[in-house]
């Protein structure tokens with residue numbers, strides 16, 4: 001589904017992604033872990049060109065994302081993204097947050113989008129918040145809304161960048177539960193997280209990044225039970 005070839009990214013003379021090549025297959029749940037500053041967010045943001053790669057190509061379902069002739073908006077509509085800090089529109093109701101993109105892009109008429117929003121809100125137990133504003137709900141609720149807002153666009157893949165890192169501990173579970181359901185439904189997912197339990201339970205593959213490279217990758221079981229790279233071992237000894 002996503003083919004990354006020789007991807008590099010520099011900010012000035014700081015090389016942040018160093019010649020990464022990777023494939024993400026349909027239905028995979030790829031968990032990306034690694035120390036702060038290792039390039040995890042930049043990697044995710046390059047996939048839908050929120051960051052412009054310095055070198056390399058990214059292909060999504062056969063379309064070269066990095067080709068300047070490609071309509072990047074069409075690509076982004078198919079790649080849902082969820083951020084650490086929710087990024088909800090503060091001046092819009094929850095319903096409007098969810099329906100805005102499907103209506104603006106012509107994917108749905110307002111009425112259909114409203115119905116979709118209701119179904120999605122019901123699914124995450126937040127239908128009663130449809131007319132609330134983001135400031136009136138908790139962090140865990142905001143993140144569940146951010147997830148269904150992305151789902152309203154009927155994406156082919158969901159990218160998560162530390163979706164639970166900004167949450168109070170008691171709210172982490174409710175967000176991970178929504179992500180687990182999504183995984184069970186077969187969604188292709190790339191998840192940057194420090195939640196090792198989630199990685200073990202849900203991941204089909206774990207990638208370990210350090211200094212802009214994927215140093216090691218494996219199934220969760222092999223990765224956590226038999227880490228090969230010394231830097232992976234050091235990292236795991238700190239977080240497990």
Ligand code: ADP
Nearest residue numbers: 011014016034035036037038039040041042043
């Ligand atoms: P991670 O998500 O693994 O913590 P990031 O991808 O956010 O790492 O960052 C990798 C490196 O790139 C860090 O050193 C960070 O400071 C740098 N970086 C990220 N974004 C920018 C930017 N927009 N401008 C300059 N440097 C950046």
Ligand code: MG
Nearest residue numbers: 040041042162
């Ligand atoms: Mg990050």
